[in-house]
Amino acid sequence: MKKVWIGLLIIVLTAGFAFAQAKGTTKEAQAMLAKAVEFYKANGQAKAFAAFDDPKGKFVDRDLYIYVSDLNAKILSHGANKALIGKTLIELKDSDGKLFMKELVDKAKTSNSGSIDYKWTNPTSKKVEAKTVFFQKIGDVVLVCGAYK
Secondary structure, rough: HHHHHHHHHHHHHHHHHHOOOOOEEEEEEHHHHHHHHHHHHHOOOHHHHHHHHHOOOEEEEEEEEEEEEEEEOEEEEEEEHHHHHEOOOOOOOOOOOHHHHHHHHHHHHHHOOEEEEEEEEEOOOOOOOEEEEEEEEEOEEEEEEEEEO
């Protein structure tokens, strides 16, 4: 009986660890953003956007993805939702009513990098979750990657 309980405990702990790994971390989001910035600078906008938009590419991993906006909050590239590309989202609010895209571009106008918090639908869980995103401005575009909490 003792072996059965130990076996069940190991299964539960292993499953919990696997579930925890299903989400990207803030450290992984920052690393992906750094790689995206490097790729953008080395390859130019057209090639970078094609790579960022590829759902099976190297800039989409679990719930981590890159999106890019201009300084007016127009989405230029989006690794998780191509339907947003071309839309200006300056008035978009999260579930708490926060104008997060306005906050993001306002910060990017005064700082080349930083972070903001908001709530957004996680593409893997399909639930609205708290998220911290990190951004890097390059010229007149803002590259963004974040992690759900």
